[in-house]
Amino acid sequence: MKRNRAEPGAAPPVDPPRSGALSRRQLLARSGLASAALLATAGAVPAGADASGTSPGDLIPISFSGPHQAGIATPEQDRMVFAAYDVTAGDVSGLAALLAAWTDAAARMTAGQALTGPGGPFAPPADTGEALDLPPSRLTITVGFGPTLFDDRFGLRPSRPEALVDLPSFAVDDLGPARTGGDLCVQACADDAQVAFHAVRNLTRLALGSATVRYVQLGFGRTASPGAGQQTPRNLLGFRDGTDNLVAGDEGAMQRFVWVDRDSDQPWMVGGTYLVARRIRVHLEAWDRSTLGDQQETIGRVKASGAPLGGSRESDPVDLQALGPDGLPLIPDGAHIRQAAPSTNDGEAILRRGYSFADGVDPASGELDAGLFFICFQKDPRQQFIPIQQRLSDQDALSEYVVHTGSGIFACPPGTQDAQGLGHGLV
Amino acid sequence: MKRNRAEPGAAPPVDPPRSGALSRRQLLARSGLASAALLATAGAVPAGADASGTSPGDLIPISFSGPHQAGIATPEQDRMVFAAYDVTAGDVSGLAALLAAWTDAAARMTAGQALTGPGGPFAPPADTGEALDLPPSRLTITVGFGPTLFDDRFGLRPSRPEALVDLPSFAVDDLGPARTGGDLCVQACADDAQVAFHAVRNLTRLALGSATVRYVQLGFGRTASPGAGQQTPRNLLGFRDGTDNLVAGDEGAMQRFVWVDRDSDQPWMVGGTYLVARRIRVHLEAWDRSTLGDQQETIGRVKASGAPLGGSRESDPVDLQALGPDGLPLIPDGAHIRQAAPSTNDGEAILRRGYSFADGVDPASGELDAGLFFICFQKDPRQQFIPIQQRLSDQDALSEYVVHTGSGIFACPPGTQDAQGLGHGLV
Numbered sequence: 081m082k083r084n085r086a087e088p089g090a091a092p093p094v095d096p097p098r099s100g101a102l103s104r105r106q107l108l109a110r111s112g113l114a115s116a117a118l119l120a121t122a123g124a125v126p127a128g129a130d131a132s133g134t135s136p137g138d139l140i141p142i143s144f145s146g147p148h149q150a151g152i153a154t155p156e157q158d159r160m161v162f163a164a165y166d167v168t169a170g171d172v173s174g175l176a177a178l179l180a181a182w183t184d185a186a187a188r189m190t191a192g193q194a195l196t197g198p199g200g201p202f203a204p205p206a207d208t209g210e211a212l213d214l215p216p217s218r219l220t221i222t223v224g225f226g227p228t229l230f231d232d233r234f235g236l237r238p239s240r241p242e243a244l245v246d247l248p249s250f251a252v253d254d255l256g257p258a259r260t261g262g263d264l265c266v267q268a269c270a271d272d273a274q275v276a277f278h279a280v281r282n283l284t285r286l287a288l289g290s291a292t293v294r295y296v297q298l299g300f301g302r303t304a305s306p307g308a309g310q311q312t313p314r315n316l317l318g319f320r321d322g323t324d325n326l327v328a329g330d331e332g333a334m335q336r337f338v339w340v341d342r343d344s345d346q347p348w349m350v351g352g353t354y355l356v357a358r359r360i361r362v363h364l365e366a367w368d369r370s371t372l373g374d375q376q377e378t379i380g381r382v383k384a385s386g387a388p389l390g391g392s393r394e395s396d397p398v399d400l401q402a403l404g405p406d407g408l409p410l411i412p413d414g415a416h417i418r419q420a421a422p423s424t425n426d427g428e429a430i431l432r433r434g435y436s437f438a439d440g441v442d443p444a445s446g447e448l449d450a451g452l453f454f455i456c457f458q459k460d461p462r463q464q465f466i467p468i469q470q471r472l473s474d475q476d477a478l479s480e481y482v483v484h485t486g487s488g489i490f491a492c493p494p495g496t497q498d499a500q501g502l503g504h505g506l507v
Numbered sequence: 508m509k510r511n512r513a514e515p516g517a518a519p520p521v522d523p524p525r526s527g528a529l530s531r532r533q534l535l536a537r538s539g540l541a542s543a544a545l546l547a548t549a550g551a552v553p554a555g556a557d558a559s560g561t562s563p564g565d566l567i568p569i570s571f572s573g574p575h576q577a578g579i580a581t582p583e584q585d586r587m588v589f590a591a592y593d594v595t596a597g598d599v600s601g602l603a604a605l606l607a608a609w610t611d612a613a614a615r616m617t618a619g620q621a622l623t624g625p626g627g628p629f630a631p632p633a634d635t636g637e638a639l640d641l642p643p644s645r646l647t648i649t650v651g652f653g654p655t656l657f658d659d660r661f662g663l664r665p666s667r668p669e670a671l672v673d674l675p676s677f678a679v680d681d682l683g684p685a686r687t688g689g690d691l692c693v694q695a696c697a698d699d700a701q702v703a704f705h706a707v708r709n710l711t712r713l714a715l716g717s718a719t720v721r722y723v724q725l726g727f728g729r730t731a732s733p734g735a736g737q738q739t740p741r742n743l744l745g746f747r748d749g750t751d752n753l754v755a756g757d758e759g760a761m762q763r764f765v766w767v768d769r770d771s772d773q774p775w776m777v778g779g780t781y782l783v784a785r786r787i788r789v790h791l792e793a794w795d796r797s798t799l800g801d802q803q804e805t806i807g808r809v810k811a812s813g814a815p816l817g818g819s820r821e822s823d824p825v826d827l828q829a830l831g832p833d834g835l836p837l838i839p840d841g842a843h844i845r846q847a848a849p850s851t852n853d854g855e856a857i858l859r860r861g862y863s864f865a866d867g868v869d870p871a872s873g874e875l876d877a878g879l880f881f882i883c884f885q886k887d888p889r890q891q892f893i894p895i896q897q898r899l900s901d902q903d904a905l906s907e908y909v910v911h912t913g914s915g916i917f918a919c920p921p922g923t924q925d926a927q928g929l930g931h932g933l934v
Contacts, residue, residue: 081759117898159727161865201800206796209745209810213738214729230701232703258870273586273700273727274741277865281743281875285795296867300586300700302641311640314701316708318636368635368712373628383636417922436637438588438704440723443685448708448723 086151138271141216144190146495147351148339151220152431153328155355156313157269160299160435161276161359162453163283164226164262164488169290172234176507178290182223182266182283187280191231192216208285211278219270221279224355224490227339229263233435239506241346243354243460243492250473252484259359259486262294267355267455273298295486297359299435299453312394315452316362316436319379320386323394324417326431327405337456337464348505351494353457356465357485359437361450367481378477380415388417400424414477420468428464430456451482461489565698568643571617573922574778575766577646579858579884580755583740584696587726588703589784589860590710591653591915596717599661603934605717609650609693609710610928617704635712638705643890646697648706650929651782651917656690666933668773670781670887671918677900679911684784686913689721694782694882700725722913724786726862726880739813739821742879743789743863746806750821751844753858764891765858765884768920774825775932777919780884783892786864786913789878794908805904815844827851834838841904846911847895855891857883875902878909890915 142150169175186196191213197206230240270278277298283292302313312320326333335341340349367375377384386394388409390402400418402410413417422429438450458464474481493503569577595601619642624633657667695706704725711720714921729740739747753760762768767776794802803810813821817829817837827845829837838845849856865877885891900906920930 110881201803202798203794205745205799205802207745208743208791208848211740212741212745212811225928256867272729274729274863277727277743277877281791281877285792292873293868293875296865298865300704302699302701314639315634315636316637316704318632318634318639364635364708365712369631371629372632375632376628382729383632384639436701436704438723438725440725441685441720444717448711448720449616450704450708 088337098309138215139218140218141191142218142220144495145186145497147497148353149220149222149492150190151222151267151269151497152338152353152433152492153334154218154220154269155328156301156433157218157220157276157402158271158301159269159273159276160297161268161273161280162297162299162338162455163266163268163280164294165264165266165284165287166294167229167233167263169234169293172236172428172507175228175229175234176503178287179223179502179507181286182224183222183496185283185286186221186223186279186502187496189282190216190219192219195282208278208281210281211275214272214275217270217272217275219268219275219279221283221297222267222269222355222416222492224265224267224492225503225506226262226264226488226490228261234507236506239346239348241340241344241349241491243340243344243462244489245462245466247356247461247487247489248466248470250469250484252473252479252482253487254483254485255487256485259295259297260488262490264291264486265355265357265488273300297437297453297486299437301435305351311503315434316364317367317375317379318437319375319381319383320394321434321452322432323386324379324398324421326429328431334431336459336461337429338445340459349491349493351461352492354465355460355488355490355492356454356456356458356461357486357488357490358454358469358484359450360454360482361449361485363447363481363483364450365447370481377412377415378481380411380417389415412477414475416472416476416478419472419476425468430458430464430468432456457492538901540811555640565642565644567580567645568618568646569645571614571648571922571923574924575780576647576649576919576922577617578649578694578696579765579780579860579919580761581645581647581696582755583728583860584645584647584703585698585728586696586700586703587724587728587880588695588700588707589679589686589724589726589882590693590695590707591721592691592693592711592718594656594660594690594718599663599934601717602656602661603930605714606650606934608713609648610712610923612710613648613706613929614923616709617643617646617648619646622709622765629758635705635708637708641699641702644697644702645697646695646702646706648710649694649696649782649919651692651694651827651919652930653689653691653917655688661934665934666773666775668767668771668776669765670771671916672889672893674783674888674914674916675893675897677896677911679830679873679900679909680914681910681912682914683912686722686724687915689915689917691718692782692784692915692917700727724864724913725879725885726864727764728862743791743865743877744794744802744806746802746808746810747821748861748879749859750808750813751825751848753856760856761858763886764856764934765886768888775920775930776918780886780919781888781892782887782915782917782919783881783883783885784913784915784917785881785896785911787881787909788912789875790874790910791877797908804839804842805908807838807844816842824845839904841902843899843903843905846899846903852895855895857885857891857895859883884919910921 138418195207227244227246231238268276270276312322315321338353340352342350381388388398404410433452436451437453442449543920621634654671654673657663695703697703739749742748765780767779769777814823815825831837861879861881864880869876
């Protein structure tokens with residue numbers, strides 16, 4: 081990606097990020113932020129000092145640029161920080177400036193580099209600093225545009241994609257306004273919580289005067305181990321979650337179900353996708369008091385192995401027609417995997433990429449406020465998330481244990497390439 | 508540690524945890540919880556399947572038993588879940604039963620094993636399951652007793668240690684009752700957030716009917732890399748935090764500053780320590796707008812390198828007497844490292860073991876609700892945390908940027924050994 085060599089006002093100029101480029105600390109020194117004391121010792125830092133105690137994968141940046149945004153088909157990282165913003169800029173040029181600044185900052189941070197700006201002791205540091213010694217940690221930053229961005233403030237009404245609908249209400253909804261909506265969203269994922277938080281904090285800081293943060297949600301998961309012996313991570317229900325998820329590496333499936341193609345009514349969205357986020361609180365106390373048999377019939381799988389009921393291995397195909405000795409379906413009518421299955425939903429599927437959350441104790445009930453921050457990506461929510469979720473809300477046995485407390489839908493534009501920033505073709 | 512071979516009602520009995528013992532999954536199968544389908548496939552699970560994608564350190568359990576509780580002198584893990592509880596048991600025998608159940612569960616979970624209990628499809632699973640496939644991940648569980656435990660409910664008033672005082676108010680306090688106090692606390696630390704959360708969730712579940720959870724706080728940090736090239740982790744101020752902390756591996760310092768000795772008025776506390784927790788919210792937006800020079804003078808160190816002002820390396824000794832060319836102290840009067848230094852505090856020191864937190868957006872201000880969940884351990888808070896914090900509240904330049912929103916003090920009893928559970932000698 082071609083970008084300016086430095087932000088306005090930055091001195092001296094620094095190199096653009098590239099694989100194997102300067103570390104955050106080296107950049108800090110070169111940007112003039114560092115003190116003479118640091119400069120005196122910078123040469124004493126052993127190359128690779130950032131590497132000690134980290135896994136090799138953490139050292140290789142995931143490129144921010146490409147035909148699609150990263151953080152969608154990217155293998156899931158361990159941690160997530162998700163933020164939604166309200167744009168306060170007065171016109172579209174202010175919005176465009178924000179997206180340009182975010183493009184530049186995201187490219188730097190995902191490369192493991194510090195933000196740069198005017199240096200010296202008399203200016204606030206351009207980078208907040210908590211990730212200075214940390215490797216890229218597979219950081220990805222994914223940006224989306226909410227339906228409200230396409231109202232009259234920025235003249236974008238004609239550019240609103242038809243697929244970016246307002247979500248209907250669902251029977252499981254108890255949405256809090258402070259956890260719902262947003263003109264913009266940022267999904268920052270990394271294997272280190274501090275790196276992901278640093279990204280959202282610094283993007284929020286760059287938005288000063290043009291956008292305010294509406295909510296921030298932290299999440300944790302467990303990366304599926306790469307290679308042979310891969311295990312599907314478990315969610316807070318204690319079940320493996322994602323066994324029959326779309327495989328992000330299956331380009332055919334991604335083209336069919338995830339990436340917006342040239343049939344879109346909005347050319348600027350070609351190569352993009354639609355993100356739906358749902359903060360799904362699980363009533364863990366009620367779930368934990370239900371029997372193993374009830375839990376397994378609610379999900380439709382064996383808790384320990386992940387096998388579909390009636391099967392013996394997690395990888396066994398789900399046979400929704402199979403009957404038990406009693407003549408009843410082995411996978412009950414209300415089982416989550418039956419109601420969510422593509423074959424029950426006209427062949428539709430979504431790419432799920434959610435994280436567990438635990439936000440302390442709900443003061444109203446004294447119970448844990450925890451569950452799943454569900455994120456999915458799809459080509460058209462009208463054909464995918466919405467009808468699937470309507471079915472689940474009404475018929476999924478799991479609905480007894482969950483309530484959706486936050487919601488958002490966002491159009492994620494394609495990736496940034498060839499000097500084009502986030503939202504190119506739109507702003 | 509000698510313990511019963513199984514919890515009451517468990518069938519069949521299982522082996523006690525030991526290094527190299529059964530994995531959570533294997534235990535699940537043997538405890539009768541697993542389905543026939545699982546048992547049929549258990550033999551197909553490759554030995555070491557839990558290991559893929561995890562670092563070797565995650566596979567070695569940290570023993571729950573020993574002369575001191577783990578999680579104090581233990582090198583800091585990446586993640587923390589801290590919980591405080593109100594005891595609802597009607598008498599001391601109910602409290603003792605809870606501590607016995609926690610002792611057994613903590614020994615199992617820190618060994619990477621699942622909780623066991625009555626099995627089969629018609630009982631709730633004894634273990635909630637989300638850590639079933641995960642290694643021990645250096646999990647430690649540390650339990651403490653708050654001052655309120657020693658009121659009249661359990662007849663423990665004569666056993667209250669003199670050092671377990673009620674904390675005074677400090678100038679930086681804006682404590683929320685829902686984040687303050689508690690009869691009991693649990694500090695669960697691990698390199699995997701899901702393993703730490705699993706521990707607190709299952710201890711909370713075991714407390715059903717004898718204690719309710721008062722608050723839960725999640726935290727994240729960054730483990731200092733082991734061995735040569737160790738770097739001190741940074742906090743959300745962007746500064747390295749812990750450079751001059753007590754070294755937990757320095758047994759002399761631990762005996763002098765941390766472990767309660769035979770001079771204690773309460774023999775049951777010998778080998779224990781006192782934990783003080785403070786939820787320190789940092790006004791990140793204000794901090795981020797201050798200049799690099801201001802930040803460095805507030806802390807007393809160079810941001811990039813961690814060197815004390817006037818020094819060149821992080822490891823340089825802090826010279827509080829050094830003057831600059833202008834005749835003023837290089838480390839200003841109000842600098843945090845001056846006010847917190849042992850030499851400023853009659854030689855007293857504490858073992859700090861805190862984690863960063865980020866709890867979303869404060870609805871009142873629209874700013875990030877984030878900062879440091881400060882935890883320290885010491886032999887006597889009357890000589891250590893309290894006078895140090897009084898000095899910091901009044902004179903530390905950093906106080907301008909922080910507010911303490913939660914607080915707790917807890918007596919952490921010694922470790923469990925030789926069939927003695929948590930709180931032996933007390934209940």
